[in-house]
Amino acid sequence: MKPEVLDYIAAHREECLALLxxxxxxxxxSALHEGLDEMAALVGEMLRGIGFEVDLVPTDGAPVxxxxxxxxxxxTLLLYNHYDVQPVDPLDEWETPPFEPTVRDGRLYARGxxxxxxxxxxxxxxxxxxxxxxxxxxxxxxxxxxxxxxxxSPYLAQFVERxxxxxxxxxxxxxxxxxxxxxxxxxxxxxxxxxxxxxxxAREAARDLHSANAAIVGNPAWRLxxxxxxxxxxxxxxxxxxxxxxxxxxxxxxxxxxxxxxxxEEETRALYGIDRFLCGATGDRLKEQLIFGPTCNIDGFxxxxxxxxxxxxxxxxxxxxxxxxxxxxxxPERILELLKEHLASQxxxxxxxxSYEGEPPSAGDPSHPFVQTAAxxxxxxxxxxxxxIPMMSGTGPVHVLCGQFGVPVVTAGVGYAGSRxxxxxxxxxxxxxxxxxxxxxxxxDAL
Amino acid sequence: MKPEVLDYIAAHREECLALLxxxxxxxxxSALHEGLDEMAALVGEMLRGIGFEVDLVPTDGAPVxxxxxxxxxxxTLLLYNHYDVQPVDPLDEWETPPFEPTVRDGRLYARGxxxxxxxxxxxxxxxxxxxxxxxxxxxxxxxxxxxxxxxxSPYLAQFVERxxxxxxxxxxxxxxxxxxxxxxxxxxxxxxxxxxxxxxxAREAARDLHSANAAIVGNPAWRLxxxxxxxxxxxxxxxxxxxxxxxxxxxxxxxxxxxxxxxxEEETRALYGIDRFLCGATGDRLKEQLIFGPTCNIDGFxxxxxxxxxxxxxxxxxxxxxxxxxxxxxxPERILELLKEHLASQxxxxxxxxSYEGEPPSAGDPSHPFVQTAAxxxxxxxxxxxxxIPMMSGTGPVHVLCGQFGVPVVTAGVGYAGSRxxxxxxxxxxxxxxxxxxxxxxxxDAL
Numbered sequence: 001m002k003p004e005v006l007d008y009i010a011a012h013r014e015e016c017l018a019l020l021x022x023x024x025x026x027x028x029x030s031a032l033h034e035g036l037d038e039m040a041a042l043v044g045e046m047l048r049g050i051g052f053e054v055d056l057v058p059t060d061g062a063p064v065x066x067x068x069x070x071x072x073x074x075x076t077l078l079l080y081n082h083y084d085v086q087p088v089d090p091l092d093e094w095e096t097p098p099f100e101p102t103v104r105d106g107r108l109y110a111r112g113x114x115x116x117x118x119x120x121x122x123x124x125x126x127x128x129x130x131x132x133x134x135x136x137x138x139x140x141x142x143x144x145x146x147x148x149x150x151x152x153s154p155y156l157a158q159f160v161e162r163x164x165x166x167x168x169x170x171x172x173x174x175x176x177x178x179x180x181x182x183x184x185x186x187x188x189x190x191x192x193x194x195x196x197x198x199x200x201x202a203r204e205a206a207r208d209l210h211s212a213n214a215a216i217v218g219n220p221a222w223r224l225x226x227x228x229x230x231x232x233x234x235x236x237x238x239x240x241x242x243x244x245x246x247x248x249x250x251x252x253x254x255x256x257x258x259x260x261x262x263x264x265e266e267e268t269r270a271l272y273g274i275d276r277f278l279c280g281a282t283g284d285r286l287k288e289q290l291i292f293g294p295t296c297n298i299d300g301f302x303x304x305x306x307x308x309x310x311x312x313x314x315x316x317x318x319x320x321x322x323x324x325x326x327x328x329x330x331x332p333e334r335i336l337e338l339l340k341e342h343l344a345s346q347x348x349x350x351x352x353x354x355s356y357e358g359e360p361p362s363a364g365d366p367s368h369p370f371v372q373t374a375a376x377x378x379x380x381x382x383x384x385x386x387x388x389i390p391m392m393s394g395t396g397p398v399h400v401l402c403g404q405f406g407v408p409v410v411t412a413g414v415g416y417a418g419s420r421x422x423x424x425x426x427x428x429x430x431x432x433x434x435x436x437x438x439x440x441x442x443x444x445d446a447l
Numbered sequence: 448m449k450p451e452v453l454d455y456i457a458a459h460r461e462e463c464l465a466l467l468x469x470x471x472x473x474x475x476x477s478a479l480h481e482g483l484d485e486m487a488a489l490v491g492e493m494l495r496g497i498g499f500e501v502d503l504v505p506t507d508g509a510p511v512x513x514x515x516x517x518x519x520x521x522x523t524l525l526l527y528n529h530y531d532v533q534p535v536d537p538l539d540e541w542e543t544p545p546f547e548p549t550v551r552d553g554r555l556y557a558r559g560x561x562x563x564x565x566x567x568x569x570x571x572x573x574x575x576x577x578x579x580x581x582x583x584x585x586x587x588x589x590x591x592x593x594x595x596x597x598x599x600s601p602y603l604a605q606f607v608e609r610x611x612x613x614x615x616x617x618x619x620x621x622x623x624x625x626x627x628x629x630x631x632x633x634x635x636x637x638x639x640x641x642x643x644x645x646x647x648x649a650r651e652a653a654r655d656l657h658s659a660n661a662a663i664v665g666n667p668a669w670r671l672x673x674x675x676x677x678x679x680x681x682x683x684x685x686x687x688x689x690x691x692x693x694x695x696x697x698x699x700x701x702x703x704x705x706x707x708x709x710x711x712e713e714e715t716r717a718l719y720g721i722d723r724f725l726c727g728a729t730g731d732r733l734k735e736q737l738i739f740g741p742t743c744n745i746d747g748f749x750x751x752x753x754x755x756x757x758x759x760x761x762x763x764x765x766x767x768x769x770x771x772x773x774x775x776x777x778x779p780e781r782i783l784e785l786l787k788e789h790l791a792s793q794x795x796x797x798x799x800x801x802s803y804e805g806e807p808p809s810a811g812d813p814s815h816p817f818v819q820t821a822a823x824x825x826x827x828x829x830x831x832x833x834x835x836i837p838m839m840s841g842t843g844p845v846h847v848l849c850g851q852f853g854v855p856v857v858t859a860g861v862g863y864a865g866s867r868x869x870x871x872x873x874x875x876x877x878x879x880x881x882x883x884x885x886x887x888x889x890x891x892d893a894l
Contacts, residue, residue, distance in 0.1 A: 031756045087758055151757060193659070197757045206720025210869055211770050212640070212840035214744035215737045216724045221745035222679065229676035232669065234794065273653025277663045290662045297661035298668035299760050300751035305768060309478070310599070310644045310803040312770050312842075313746050321752060323658050323759050347681065356757040394659035395759075422657045422760060 001445040008129040009437050016125040016437065017108075017430070019046065023117040024101040024110035030084035030151045036062040039083045043120065043145055050128045052143065057162065059155035062147030066163070069127075071137035076166070077447060078142050078173035080401060080409075081120045082149030085112035086422045093424035109427040114415035116176040118428045119436065120145065122414050123174075126440035139447050142166055144401065149176075152197060152357025153397040160400055168405040172370035174443065175411040177396065179432060182267030182417035186382040187389060188374060189411040190364020191403065193294075194326030195395040196335050197357040200224055202350065203317045208304070211312040220318035221303040227348040228320065231339075232296045236279055240342045243294070243335065248328045250292055250363070254390040257366040261387045263287050264417075271417055290393050295325040325395060332358025362403030363391040364410075374410040377446045381439045412439060448892040455576040456884050463572040463884065464555075464877070466493065470564040471548040471557035477531035477598045483509040486530045490567065490592055497575045499590065504609065506602035509594030513610070516574075518584035523613070524894060525589050525620035527848060527856075528567045529596030532559035533869045540871035556874040561862035563623040565875045566883065567592065569861050570621075573887035586894050589613055591848065596623075599642070599804035600844040607847055615852040619817035621890065622845065626862035626879060629714035633829040634836060635821060636858040637811020638850065640741075641773030642842040643782050644804040647671060649797065650764045655751070658759040667765040668750040674795040675767065678786075679743045683726055687789045690741070690782065695775045697739055697810070701837040704813035708834045710734050711864075718864065737840050742772040772842065779805025809850030810838040811857075821857040824893050828886045859886060 009016075023046070028039035040063045044054045052067035065083065088098040088111050096102040098111035108118075123143075130137065142163075146156050160167060181187050202220035209217060232238050250258070265282060269275070281289050303318030305311040324335055336355055343351055364371065366388045378386040392411070402409050414436035420426045456463075470493070475486035487510045491501045499514035512530065535545040535558050543549040545558035555565075570590075577584065589610075593603055607614060628634050649667035656664060679685050697705070712729060716722070728736050750765030752758035771782055787800055811818065813835045825833040839858070849856050861883035867873045 031754070031758060087752075087754065089752075089754070195759070197759070199757075204721065209719060210841065211742075211744045211746055212772060212842070213719070214742040214770075215740045215772065215840055216728065216733060217719055217721055218725055219745055221748045222675075225672050225675045225745070225748075226681045228669075228672045234673045272656060272660070272664055274651065274664055278665055281663065286663060293662045295658075295661040297658045297759075297761060298666055298672070298751065299658055299758060300753045300762070301668050301672075301748050301765065302753035303749075304745065304747035306747045306749035306766070310646075310768065310770075311746060312642070312644070312744075314744060315747070318748065319753070321757065323661075323757075325659060325662065392659070393662055394657060420654075422758075423655050 001442050002133050004133045005129045005441050006438060008132050009125065009434065009441065012125065012129070013434065016121065019124065020108065020118060020121040020433070021101045023121050024112050025099055027099045028084050028112070028147065029087050030062065030148045031087050036084060036147045040065055040147055043083045046124055047143065050124055051131060057159050059158040061155035064147065064156065064159040065145040067143040069137060069141045071139045071141060073139060075171040076140040076142055076169060078144065078167070078170045078402070078407065079123060080173055081116055081145045081176040082147065083117070083120065083145050084147045084150050085115065086150050090424060095425055103430070106431065107427045107429050109425055111426050113426050113428045114413070114419035115421045115426065116413065118414040118433055119176050119412065122433055122436040123440050125437045126444070130441050130444050137444055139171065142170065149396060152195060152359055153400065154357065156397050157400055167401060167407065170407045173402045173407055173409045175396070175398065175409045176413065177392065177394070178411035178413035179415035179419070180417065181387070182264040182271055184416070185384060186378050186386040188378060188386045189389040189392040190366060190371060190409055191362040191391040192396045192398040193391055193393060194330060194332055194361035194399070195357055195359045196324040196326060196332040198322050198336065198339065199354040199356065200227065200320040200322065201317065201352040201354065205314065205316050208316050209314040211314045214314050217314060219314055221315055223348065223351060224301070224318045224320050227343060227346070227351055228298070230342070230346045238294070238296050240338050242338045246329045246331065246334065247294070250390065251365070253365055253367045254363060257388045257390055258287050258291060259284065261287060261389060267417065291389060291391055292327055294327050294330060297323050299323055325393065326361045327391070328361045328363050331360055359395055359397060360399040361391065362399035364408055366390060368408045370408045371410055373446055374443060377443045378439060381435060381442055412436065448889050449580050451580045452576045452888050453885060455579050456572065456881065456888065459572070459576070460881065463568065466571065467555065467565065467568040467880070468548045470568050471559050472546055474546045475531050475594070476534050477509065477595045478534050483531060483594045487512055487594055490530045493571055494590065497571055498578060504606050506605040508602035511594065511603070511606040512592040514590035516584060516588045518586045518588060520586060522618040523587040523589055523616060525591065525614070525617045525849065525854065526570060527620055528563055528592045528623045529594065530564070530567065530592050531594045531597050532562065533597050537871060542872055550877070553878065554874045554876050556872055558873055560873050560875045561626070561860070561866035562868045562873065563860065565861040565880055566623050566859065569880055569883040570887050572884045573891070577888050577891050584891055586618065589617065596843060599806065600847070603844050604847055614848060614854065617854045619855045619857065620849045622856045622858045623860065624839070624843065625858035625860035626866065627864065629711045629718060629864035631863065632831060633825050633833040635825060635833045636836040636839040637813065637818060637856055638809040638838040639843045639845040640838055640840060641777060641779055641808035641846065642804055642806045643771040643773060643779040645769050645783065645786065646801040646803065647674065647767040647769065648764065648799040648801065652761065652763050655763045656761040658761045661761050664761060666761055668762055670795065670798060671748070671765045671767050674790060674793070674798055677789070677793045685741065685743050687785050689785045693776045693778070693781065694741070697837065698812065700812055700814040701810065704835040704837055705734050705738060706731065708734060708836060714864070738836060738838055739774055741774050741777060744770050746770055772840065773808045774838070775808050775810050778807055806842050806844060807846040808838065809846040811855055813837060815855045817855045818857055820893050821890060824890045825886060828882060828889055859883065
């Protein structure tokens with residue numbers, strides 16, 4: 001790589017930071033439909049500013065920003081990011097307001113700093129630095145920045161249908177998300193778990209009643225407790241018949257990559273404030289659970305009185321939000337079907353099942369040349385061989401955008417283990433942000 | 448009874464109503480410590496106004512108003528009421544402000560109208576009418592009006608300790624609460640279920656995490672679901688070992704009273720908006736469940752995300768509020784002990800159990816002469832034999848004030864099925880209020 005590119009990055013830190021502050025100042029909470037059009041416009045403007053041809057591609061939801069830039073040769077590199085963020089609650093736990101980016105101790109605090117406006121802006125800065133010293137990129141670039149990743153990318157398939165040709169012929173995709181683990185080692189993931197997100201709703205009386213009536217009127221919170229206890233037991237086994245049937249055993253290359261991964265157990269336990277991992281797992285079993293294990297998680301359970309002290313009330317309704325993380329080849333549609341069948345068969349047909357999101361899983365091949373190139377470049381920037389994780393424990397639309405076309409994916413993020421993604425006080429370290437910028441510039445150079 | 452007493456009541460309706468408006472205009476929300484001293488002073492002044500010797504007895508909480516009046520003979524009649532009311536929220540559902548009593552269509556709307564300032568004022572009016580035509584009451588009267596019934600009477604025991612001699616020698620007690628059922632039939636209850644109110648708290652990680660971590664980090668909402676599912680099953684049986692052990696079978700007189708009670712099933716189902724009662728109970732089984740069945744009710748379950756749409760979060764904590772309604776001779780202390788032992792034995796020793804309230808149950812004997820007198824007087828006033836319920840399905844401090852001394856209790860209220868007690872638009876019918884006034888005057892006369 002030309003040293004001038006790195007010099008350029010070093011000389012324009014303040015300018016880059018200003019761009020990041022601007023991106024993080026614009027609320028864009030997809031769950032609340034808040035600020036999405038404004039954020040799409042802002043991202044489009046930023047991409048145009050470094051020479052992209054930009055389309056705001058409409059969908060039935062938020063627009064997808066598509067930036068295209070012609071490079072040398074025929075190969076097209078995809079970049080994927082999202083301009084939306086998670087809700088900010090509980091707001092009172094933020095030390096500074098979530099949409100007022102604040103630098104403290106070398107960290108920038110803001111909702112979206114890590115997930116993933118930091119990654120968007122670091123890529124913009126990398127491209128600007130690269131283009132300051134080259135006529136054009138070494139490959140064609142197609143940058144897809146969607147606005148509903150945090151709500152499960154419900155309309156991304158509409159974009160994919162329209163740009164099917166562009167996507168299926170791509171050489172590889174640099175995905176959003178990721179960064180350094182709790183021992184500060186860089187990590188590259190090659191895919192995502194799938195997701196099924198549902199809400200269970202139970203109702204009994206027409207309104208909340210005095211709890212003396214609990215002797216003769218049903219309680220919807222109890223209904224949900226009993227229904228949930230048939231889904232998963234204290235040993236964490238998911239009890240829905242057929243739930244595990246479609247799971248594919250990982251490949252030899254995937255197992256090998258997982259075995260090489262030195263997962264920072266102690267640091268993770270300390271970070272999360274836990275004494276032990278779920279089911280007491282450690283070593284290979286822990287890594288397998290995290291990367292290849294499906295989950296059934298209660299995201300929220302709400303019913304009745306939650307204020308201080310006591311109130312004797314028989315609630316009229318109860319709601320549970322559940323997410324299932326899925327692994328290849330589980331399908332969200334099939335799991336939803338199995339869930340509904342199971343609830344009905346257990347006598348819980350009265351419970352309403354509302355489905356919000358479904359995304360299929362997609363795991364990657366650590367031996368693919370594109371993946372190997374990304375790993376070598378990362379080693380050059382970060383000074384150590386990165387971990388290659390066949391699949392993130394989280395979810396993104398890898399399958400719909402790349403997996404279904406066989407396009408390999410490598411993540412490139414600017415977060416670290418303390419980034420508090422999806423939580424109050426989300427933050428990135430500025431050093432990671434600029435390392436990420438250098439990495440993208442070097443990766444471009446290597447292609 | 449002298450007809451002049453009834454004439455006096457009829458002639459002084461407006462004056463009585465003015466007194467009721469004054470009592471209901473003074474906020475006195477014990478849960479918020481709002482207006483309690485002012486209300487105690489107002490009640491004291493009203494009692495002095497009809498010749499009571501009044502003490503405002505201090506406790507560690509709100510003062511207890513004690514009014515005493517010497518009568519003929521040695522026997523002492525207790526009256527029990529409370530001057531506090533429930534919180535008014537949701538305020539926006541009130542058609543007129545809760546502390547601006549308003550008469551519409553023969554009903555007076557105000558927080559406390561039914562529960563139970565209406566009962567206090569109707570008794571004052573009854574005594575005034577009686578004393579206008581008699582030198583003194585036929586029995587000594589000791590009137591206890593506490594200020595924290597709605598928060599579980601936490602300090603009433605301090606009053607009881609001080610006036611132990613007065614209480615244990617009483618002939619009987621006219622309790623607060625009650626009135627007419629949904630078929631407009633007068634109902635007298637003779638006791639109260641007990642109560643144990645607890646909060647269960649589970650914690651796992653130090654903060655909320657991205658739900659991808661559900662593969663390796665415990666979920667406190669699941670912990671509470673599994674713990675709760677060991678407390679009660681879908682057949683409503685409470686599974687805590689020993690929970691039912693101390694329950695005393697109802698006496699023949701209690702069973703007979705219950706059998707005579709024509710419970711308005713259809714009206715109640717319509718009022719609550721339910722198709723069927725719990726476990727499909729009807730007839731005798733339903734009445735037994737309601738009056739002699741202990742409960743384990745979820746008052747609230749709160750954990751994680753409860754907003755619109757989806758948020759993928761692994762909550763750091765989960766909280767459940769539970770109330771157990773207890774029947775003779777279950778004790779709240781013993782049930783709390785059994786609950787804790789059970790949770791620990793099931794592997795849920797990590798769940799914190801916080802106890803808020805405990806009140807022992809107290810059921811009455813329908814064949815007691817005091818109860819029989821009250822029933823005969825009620826039949827004279829209301830034109831039909833009242834239902835005699837050995838125990839209310841709700842809870843009050845019957846045990847601590849009367850039950851523990853063997854003093855029989857009869858409720859006398861001015862509410863009806865549409866009174867919306869504890870809810871917005873609480874109200875009483877003025878005809879019921881004046882019937883209640885005549886009833887108390889007649890009961891005095893009969894003693």
